Amino acid sequence: MSEPLFGVRQSLGGRSWRLKAADDNAIQAICRATGVSDALGRLMAARGLTAEDAPAFLAPKLRDSFPDPSTLKGMDEAARRIWDALDAGDRIALFADYDVDGATSAAQLGGWLRTLGADPIIYVPDRIEEGYGPNAPALKSLKEQGARLVITLDCGAASVGPLTAAHEMGLPVVVIDHHLMDGEIPPADALVNPNQPGDVSGCGHLAAAGVTFVLLAALNREGRRRGAFKGQAEPNVLDFADLAALGTICDVVSLTGVNRAIVAQGLKVMSAWSRPGMAALAAAAGVQGPASPYHAGFLLGPRINAGGRVGQSDLGARLMMTQDPKEAAHIAQTLDALNAERRAIETEVLDQAQAQVEALKLEDDTPILIASGEHWHPGVIGIVAGRIKERFNRPAIVIGVDPETGLGKGSGRSCTGVNLGAAVAAAREEGLLVAGGGHAMACGLTVDVNRIGELTDYLTARLKQEWIAAEEARTYSVDAVISPSAVSFEFCEALSAAEPYGMGNPEPRFAFSSLRRTYAQRVGTDHVRFTFESPGGGRLTGISFRSADQPMGQALLNGPDGLWHVAGKLRAEDNRYGRKAELHLEDLAKAD
Template identity: 50%
Template sequence: MADGAPPRPDAAFLGVERSLSGRAWRRRDPDPAEVRALVQGHGLSEPLARVLAARGVAAAGAVAFLSPTLRESFPDPSSFLDMDAAAAAILDAHATGASIHLFADYDVDGAASAALLVRWFRALGREVPVYVPDRLTEGYGPSVPAFDRLKAAGAELVITVDCGAAANAAVAHAAAIGIKVVVIDHHLMREDPPACAAVVNPNRPGCGSGQGNLAAAGVVFVLLAALNREGRRRGLFADRPEPDLRQWLDLAALGAICDVTALTGFNRTLTRLGLGMLGQWRTPGLKALMEVAGGLPDTVAASHVGFALGPRINAAGRIGRADLGARLLSTDDPAEAAALAQQLDQLNRERREVEAAVAEAAMAQVEARGGVDSRSVILVAGEGWHAGVVGVVAGRLRERWRKPVIVAGVDPVAGVARGSGRSQSGVNLGGAVQAAWEAGLLLAGGGHAMACGLTAALDALPALEAFLDARLAGQQAEARQADTVDIDVLVEPAAATRALLDSFNAMQPFGPGNPEPLFAFSGVTARDPALMNGGHVRCRLTAPDGSALRAVGWRLADQPGGEALLSGAGGLAVAGRLKPDDWNGRRGVQLEIEDVHDPRRA
């Protein structure tokens, strides 16, 4: 371990003021006294204690962070605006035998949210149908035609999950045709909520829950607690067991991870405990999907959800039947789960092919236009770009250019562009899109800080881009200054062992709000570099003493860092995340490269 006293917080770590990706390196600088207290009071290793202290985990709060419990962190459901009204409206409908239907978004969070409610009602002996709109023909969220279909199906109460907070007109139509609506959402919303029985959203103006980082599945999980509480008050469980919510923690974790929410506070507890429940593989759909994705891991991490389960569930809403994800997560039939998992796996393969073509065209458009450095947001649009993959492509472009990106598919017949955006940390893209809607530049739009969806007239795109560029200029400038590579630990390749990696598992789950530790290696040479399909780069990072570490840089080949690795350059500084390398039972580690610095090209 080569990890001495930390430099000043504003000093460039290892002298890296501008890496090959254009970022400065900084070292996280914990309070030495807190590090000692964590080591001495909790028996933690010095590297782990250092990383925890740098993230603000004090010795007094270490147990709550390392061993969180629902009892300690669960919020009072009544702290959510309209939560009690929502529980009452739902149980009133259940008591009178009214026809209850769910309306869910077509992504993972929507599917998980719907499955939570389906399973809660099933525990009461009732099956509740789920309506999921088609992304291409219906678009996002509730609509007038959708409510007309639900009315024709006999719906008397509709619970929207992961959508509905901005659907004022559609919800008003539902009321006009005699449908009661309860909205459960987490997206940014306007001051005036839809007029309905209840609107539960921790990001609703006036909500005092303090749980704005929850995904919709997390909000639904709290709703289930409110339903249990109200059900007890009404004697609903006098002749049947009260549903045990802990059995569905895996679904709450699924929504939190796949919607890229901040894993802090109660949301982190849900996710941590949910991953533990997921590892028991009690939900047939999740077990079947993981089996087709490569087999059941010994220990489930957030990465298994984000990179194996999530994309396959999302594939249904992107290029297949929108309701497949909700059906997979709701079924208790292993045979049905296996069949649905196979469908989703095939759809995911097709999605990857479509995504690659759109990504290539979108990147070419960005590069042809030029001027990326002077813009605070990138907006590209193309005819024939599949609406189901534009969000994923926006995320890839955001990773490359490190600023908010909106990618839109053009419908020349209708004269509109429908797009999805992904943002950079510190830049509230959803808020800017909301402002654009209020300014009359959008036909529809909404989202949250890190993601958005929108529909605009084709002739409005230039004005929209100019508006967003001006609106986000200040935030993007600040975000660029803050866009550093924050190093946790400096190590030698010989010290990057499986034991070191395993010691950091206590910090999981990793994600926004609890980033995975970044390890730095100095003075290494890229040996045996190889270009892989997909633009990935593999090599061995070799130290002067001959010790080496396997490393991979995803989609790095055509960027300066990848070029340096492929050239076999020496004297490099490399930062990345240690990952298990269990190929052929070796139980080793490899580095997933985040950034590369070449002092000769500084």
Template identity: 50%
Template sequence: MADGSPIPAFLDVTRSLSGRTWRQRPAEPAVIRAHMQALGLDEPLARALAARGVRSDQGADFLKPTLKALFPDPSSFMDMDAAATAIIEALVQGRSVHVFADYDVDGASSAALLVRWFRAMGAELPIYVPDRITEGYGPSAKAFDTLKASGADLVITVDCGAAANEAVAHATEIGLDVVVIDHHMMREEPPHCLAVVNPNRPGCNSGQGNLAAAGVVFVLLAALNREARSRGLFADRDQPDIRQWLDLAAMGAICDVTGLTGFNRALTGLGLGVMSSWGNPGLKALLAASGAVEGPAKSNHAGFILGPRINAGGRIGKSDLGARLLSTDDPDEARTLAQELDALNIARREVERDVTEEATRRVEQTGRHADGSAVVVIAGDDWHPGVVGIVAGRLRERWRKPVIVIGVDAVNGIGKGSGRSQPGMNLGRAIQAAWNEGVLMAGGGHAMAAGLTVRADRIDELRDFLNDRLSGEQAEAEAIDRVEIDALIGPFGATRALFESFEQLAPFGPANPEPLFAISGVQAREPVAMAGGHVRCRLVGADGHSVKAIAWRCADLPGGKALLAGQGGLNVAGRLKADDWNGRKGVQFEIEDIADPRMAQ
């Protein structure tokens, strides 16, 4: 609290069935009042806005962000002017420019942004995406050799390259120019090339470290327009209107789970508005292949419908499918690519389910998830490296600590892994330290996610290194692992009107969490265990009012068991979701946590 005293537990929940404390998100009363008066908001919504760190003078820009108010000066990014100059110079001179992209959504979106800008300038930009299995993450000497042999003069790396010092040095040796556009953590010494643009580069003063690579590329497009304009390149052609491609910037921001504040929030919110027209042939075709219907685009479209399908190509299929889909203007090609990605996504789910079940069983048999360790590291022979990151995320949710899942190639004894972290524990920094100490063959990432390559015979050493490295951050991470409530509502208060009111805070993501509501004293009625460990039920209050509810992947956990037992008197925290089935315009309560006041807390 403002006076330094501890914030009391909300509904007196000091230990929920998942072991967490509940509290109301703290907010300054003066800021709440200012938002109510200036913006005409009711108290719960004004409180939620203040609780997200939005100052009294920032409310209007937060609720209705504009590029005009929030767009950064491209020159504030270290090397941005050098990157724009090099690219425009190559374009004017007719040199062969290629883009080298990562195989995830952010990489595909970044590549598609550049391809579309080049196309608007009358040039084609070939795409190179490394194969996850045979080439691994990021640029390599072999990849640059291939690009050089194909006639490339300049390579723009997107969503990768900032830590590829050795590979970029090789590119220079063979006479290949390189411009790096990235957002990942990197070493103090950048790769030696024409330009390294990365808001997280040591010494960069842009203040835009929460951008995904697609956001950095979007700023680069503005810099390219400015440089081209200064050279008179728009004397006989229209300047590309980069706003038409905001949907691609939003895809990268949402799917890379970036902090949606400031300029990044504007990119994402306005990008979802552009996406809503479904003018990008690839996104339109992929939405149709998924079975979803067109309409206003939400974060859910990018994060849970489109994103996983685009990622499926890089995970278990052809790595360039996503970039090709997002950059094509041919509806027939888009339809073919979308159907292939949708089929790959179905196969990916099956592989992911098998690895998740095996990894869960093996860890819980050893007890390593509950032995007080700072991080869980689990490896298995021939686990598909394309799904280990998803599995790590699932297990992090289950055990509420950083998890690294490694798939080991039984033939060569090399493991490729991916990790997901808890707030307060910087996994990317720890992985970078492991690489620096020679424990890893390769590794990097950011605070909440990281990738690595390790010899199978050093996995135990890696586990010990990371537990030692992260132990100092563990207590703080556990202390902030709270369920933070925005408002208390009864089942009667879980209405469409409340849902739509709080939707003004969207898009949601890190630094702008989706509103969390609490309902007290309810009983779970008509509970049903579903495939995948989900539980459906109806939450019924003492007054008889009820709301439909669902809890994900919890049937074998204490909270899920309480629901399935039909327990009454429960306190439940969760999110309101639209329920538009058959045009009903209702809501469903998505359960995050459950507390039983009768249990010792």
């Protein structure tokens, strides 16, 4: 392990700073091959890219990375089964998950079906009353409504019981999913999941929205084989790229390979704002100009999710499918109001959960934080767990307890190097949980309220060594060291060639050495605006979000004078006040 950057071993965020390594020869080769700046060349080299990789990275194209649909196990069978239903005039029902990935998957397939004159039933389960995935009563209801084929989207791959019930009632099911699978395979007419056993497509990083996007290509190909498009236009798969991109960004999958191309192309389609639902939601969220991953992930996505968290679960899918601008505006306004309600609920739960954690005596080797409370809304506990993880930089589980049943519903978020899903699965096997599972970075669970203490002790003991070994989780990685005078709108614009950013291609972080704080003021509820200056007179302005009452915000507002090392991400703005760039602060360390 290299020496800490600027000697920072323990920042105010509790992390050691490291500068990402980049070979000078690789940087120069990338710059020569592409003509990019040294800063962008360094960024790419530090991410393992070569001069040969660089052109495709800078200009991702679907034609270069889009998979042959037939390489996904079950895809051809799924396309044939869906076309059989269309040819027979059978009513199709889409059973989608209640998050953005599910909503955009339903909108893609539903929109494709509507171009062919079909009118699919859209069903999205209630998060609280029904929970995740298909359930037998809902499937029975769909059959009674006339459905002769059900297609599950972003769910179904682990639903052995409900799909067995569907089989027994004579209701065919096609599964389109991407979640990890273990144990028994559910009965289905076709099962498409790049993460299922036996799939060798190499597409396991696709979100459900990405799998659905590939399904549309398979359906077009099967339609051509059947001669179905004689006399009518073939649906244009690229028309649905905006939905595929939105689902991909919001499901936080790796933006590499075909995902990077889906998002790059999809943002171009989205930027036209021609889809009524997308345009109405953008207007409600105050989005202006071309679409970006930030708009998708932090402004549009949370509003779609709000319907599933605290409102009506099918609003997002309906919004993305409607062609009626008036209906779109009404749904978008409803989701915007629900999102405001969700934020208020989240703030209340976060304050209580954070107070519990702050009351604990945390040690450096404490591997997990668990907070619980009665009546904490199950629609926000996952968000709050993520906030706790970010604030204290270690895995966290937040549990909302129903005092009537004595059961707690929990959601967890982890750090790199700590497999939270495996630990929760082990706790379930030990009999500490009613239900539980997940993957390395996230989990869900149900626990008897009287066993939360036992669960905490078990997970603490099981995860302690993983946490001690998880050096990366306690490290703040910096892409480049620059001076305040280098920060400009033009500098950020040059770096934007590396977008879209996300999992697998994170937004670059920059560090600044030995700056003096010259201004700090609390703004909004709990944000802090600041200005730093370098010895040479360069000024760095920016903001620290949700930090005013935390150590970093207090250091800005009331901390000692002297020099500080500063780190974060740059943001460029182009508005009526002109063009500028500022720092969104992420970490701070005393320099003297």
